[in-house]
Amino acid sequence: MDKRLLTVIKKELKRIFTDRRLIFTTMILPAVSIFVMYSLMGNMIDTRTSDVEAYVGNMIVVNAPESFLNYAEEAAFTNVIHIKTGSASEINGYKDEIINGDLELLMIFDENFDSKVENYEQPNIQRYYNDVEDYSYEARYKIDNFLTTYEENLLGERIGSLSAVNVFDLNRGVEMDALKDNQKAAGKGLSILFPMLIAIFLFSGAMSVGPDMIAGEKERGTMATLLVTPVKRETLAMGKVIALAVVAVVSSLSSFIGIIASMPSAGSMFAEDGVNMAALQFGVKEYAYLALIMVTLVSLYVSVVCMVSIMSKSIKEANTYMAPIYMLVMVSGFTTMFADGSVPIYRMLIPVYGSVIALKNLFAFELTTKMVLYTCGSSIFFAALMVYGIKILFNNEKVMFSK
Amino acid sequence: MVSVKNITKVFKLSKKQMKKDNTRTSTKVAVKNLSFQAHPGEIFGLLGPNGAGKTTTLRCISTLIKPTEGHVEVMGFDNQQASSEVRSRIAFLTNELKLDEHFTASDTIQYFGELHNMSQEEIHQRRDELFDYFKISEFKNRKIAEFSTGMKQKLSIAVSLIHDPEVVIFDEPTNGLDIITARAVTDYLKELRTQGKVVIVSTHIMNVASKLCDKIGIILDGEMVLTGTLSEILEETKTDELEDAFFKLYAGKEGYHG
Numbered sequence: 001m002d003k004r005l006l007t008v009i010k011k012e013l014k015r016i017f018t019d020r021r022l023i024f025t026t027m028i029l030p031a032v033s034i035f036v037m038y039s040l041m042g043n044m045i046d047t048r049t050s051d052v053e054a055y056v057g058n059m060i061v062v063n064a065p066e067s068f069l070n071y072a073e074e075a076a077f078t079n080v081i082h083i084k085t086g087s088a089s090e091i092n093g094y095k096d097e098i099i100n101g102d103l104e105l106l107m108i109f110d111e112n113f114d115s116k117v118e119n120y121e122q123p124n125i126q127r128y129y130n131d132v133e134d135y136s137y138e139a140r141y142k143i144d145n146f147l148t149t150y151e152e153n154l155l156g157e158r159i160g161s162l163s164a165v166n167v168f169d170l171n172r173g174v175e176m177d178a179l180k181d182n183q184k185a186a187g188k189g190l191s192i193l194f195p196m197l198i199a200i201f202l203f204s205g206a207m208s209v210g211p212d213m214i215a216g217e218k219e220r221g222t223m224a225t226l227l228v229t230p231v232k233r234e235t236l237a238m239g240k241v242i243a244l245a246v247v248a249v250v251s252s253l254s255s256f257i258g259i260i261a262s263m264p265s266a267g268s269m270f271a272e273d274g275v276n277m278a279a280l281q282f283g284v285k286e287y288a289y290l291a292l293i294m295v296t297l298v299s300l301y302v303s304v305v306c307m308v309s310i311m312s313k314s315i316k317e318a319n320t321y322m323a324p325i326y327m328l329v330m331v332s333g334f335t336t337m338f339a340d341g342s343v344p345i346y347r348m349l350i351p352v353y354g355s356v357i358a359l360k361n362l363f364a365f366e367l368t369t370k371m372v373l374y375t376c377g378s379s380i381f382f383a384a385l386m387v388y389g390i391k392i393l394f395n396n397e398k399v400m401f402s403k
Numbered sequence: 404m405v406s407v408k409n410i411t412k413v414f415k416l417s418k419k420q421m422k423k424d425n426t427r428t429s430t431k432v433a434v435k436n437l438s439f440q441a442h443p444g445e446i447f448g449l450l451g452p453n454g455a456g457k458t459t460t461l462r463c464i465s466t467l468i469k470p471t472e473g474h475v476e477v478m479g480f481d482n483q484q485a486s487s488e489v490r491s492r493i494a495f496l497t498n499e500l501k502l503d504e505h506f507t508a509s510d511t512i513q514y515f516g517e518l519h520n521m522s523q524e525e526i527h528q529r530r531d532e533l534f535d536y537f538k539i540s541e542f543k544n545r546k547i548a549e550f551s552t553g554m555k556q557k558l559s560i561a562v563s564l565i566h567d568p569e570v571v572i573f574d575e576p577t578n579g580l581d582i583i584t585a586r587a588v589t590d591y592l593k594e595l596r597t598q599g600k601v602v603i604v605s606t607h608i609m610n611v612a613s614k615l616c617d618k619i620g621i622i623l624d625g626e627m628v629l630t631g632t633l634s635e636i637l638e639e640t641k642t643d644e645l646e647d648a649f650f651k652l653y654a655g656k657e658g659y660h661g
């Protein structure tokens with residue numbers, strides 16, 4: 001190996017790691033922004049949910065039957081929803097209030113409801129709510145549950161004994177009814193967003209320094225000075241590619257730190273109730289796969305970024321080309337967000353998309369060696385193809401000295 | 404010695420370039436069957452208007468681009484068969500060179516020295532020599548961003564010449580420089596001549612050619628129309644100023660001026 005390869009790598013790394021602005025954008029910003037984003041989102045969703053659950057909504061009942069009002073009082077349902085009686089002539093006004101979000105529920109009982117029940121006439125109840133208002137939506141669940149017990153109560157009265165209505169109990173004496181592998185459950189939560197984030201942040205790291213590294217040299221004219229040195233063009237090209245890969249990996253580590261730091265507050269967002277994020281224990285194999293998938297993905301990204309940089313005359317031009325590619329990476333990430341990991345194996349060959357799916361499976365503890373081989377193999381193949389292209393372009397005077 | 408033998412350079416134009424140049428032909432002959440020789444201890448000047456093909460010629464000599472036809476030999480090495488030998492013996496500079504301002508002067512020169520496969524002692528010795536000559540020694544550990552334009556220019560020259568090349572090629576050496584820096588640059592080119600280097604410059608400025616260059620090649624539309632010392636050119640064209648000689652040749656080529 002030419003020792004000047006190290007010279008090139010060292011110089012590029014020194015350039016980045018001694019520049020406060022670049023250190024900030026590649027190393028500090030990803031961690032901080034992920035942390036802030038997830039902590040905020042986690043907290044917000046948390047407070048919002050508990051707020052909606054605790055809210056005591058308002059309900060207007062028209063033609064309220066005695067039995068209903070009494071039972072609501074008896075079952076302390078009036079603490080859950082405020083009940084007011086209304087008149088039949090105002091029904092349209094009540095509906096408007098629901099639409100405006102000033103009122104959560106409206107119930108209209110048939111007239112003489114109680115006597116109709118007694119006479120087996122099967123009276124009707126109309127129940128209105130607003131499904132775009134969180135408070136109203138939540139109140140509907142509460143009233144529907146209450147109506148079930150209310151009906152049971154009426155039924156008990158009809159038969160003469162409330163206990164005769166209870167045919168069976170559900171989960172008597174059962175403490176934990178949701179059986180699950182805690183590890184998998186925690187992982188499933190993570191697998192919704194993290195793979196996509198990893199894919200996106202890895203790219204943005206490479207993207208933030210790549211243009212300067214190659215297009216910048218062309219723009220400043222230092223490329224010509226480099227090319228008249230006796231260093232092989234392959235060596236120059238590889239030095240830059242490797243240096244960029246190092247930066248991209250460091251930058252992704254930063255994103256990782258952000259992810260880990262935000263886990264506690266993000267946990268409530270990703271995990272279902274009762275899932276302990278601490279249950280997520282990666283073994284050596286999982287870490288090895290994670291590293292392998294990330295490294296191959298980084299190689300792919302770096303080769304793309306370098307390729308684009310070489311073909312551009314200036315940093316600005318390179319950044320312009322980078323934007324749509326970044327979009328493509330994001331779209332690949334998003335499409336996997338709601339897909340579960342079980343895709344046809346050949347799709348693992350699709351660059352970026354395959355890697356994200358593999359990461360998803362990794363977090364869900366469902367990654368197979370075959371999947372790893374497919375996706376990493378494909379990434380390496382495309383990266384190698386592009387590195388080969390980069391070497392050719394470095395020797396192409398048209399690309400290096402386009403007018 | 405540098406000998407350029409019948410080089411021709413044809414560029415293929417992209418659609419965009421054709422549009423920009425307002426032409427319908429998809430190729431551009433930038434240099435046509437051009438030859439000259441430049442010797443050690445001599446400054447050779449390529450004189451021609453913008454677009455004449457000066458930069459293209461110099462890039463062919465510097466191994467940055469390959470001539471479509473013809474050969475270039477530098478100190479006995481063929482440009483294409485032995486490009487690495489050629490590269491270790493030449494420097495190619497332009498005034499458009501902007502070194503990365505983030506690095507210090509020392510770091511920058513160190514980097515290029517290593518790329519030229521020089522040992523640490525060689526690099527340090529040569530660096531001190533060049534920095535002393537250009538009077539930038541006391542700023543060697545400062546970032547280039549803090550340098551004045553003149554100092555940046557001097558540093559660019561020092562960096563390009565770190566490997567003490569036998570051939571120095573300078574595209575438009577004084578273009579865009581203030582008079583003081585321009586003077587420093589031309590003084591240094593004369594110094595290189597004294598040291599016995601082969602110096603090749605390009606220029607579109609008559610004064611630079613007539614005052615600095617020992618030999619002048621007048622290049623018009625990619626063709627070398629006349630080569631010689633100033634007095635040879637004046638004699639040949641029966642004029643007594645380079646500018647008159649130039650326009651006489653120019654008119655002759657165009658066929659209708661004057």
Ligand SMILES: Nc1ncnc2c1ncn2[C@@H]1O[C@H](COP(=O)(O)OP(=O)(O)O)[C@@H](O)[C@H]1O
Nearest residue numbers: 401402403414431433453454455456457458459
């Ligand atoms: N890479 C290129 N592609 C296409 N045309 C070019 C390229 N480089 C130079 N030319 C054309 O060749 C001609 C000579 O250019 P150049 O050598 O730069 O002239 P000079 O340096 O004398 O001003 C010009 O017409 C220019 O447009």
Ligand SMILES: [Mg+2]
Nearest residue numbers: 457458459574
């Ligand atoms: Mg030019």
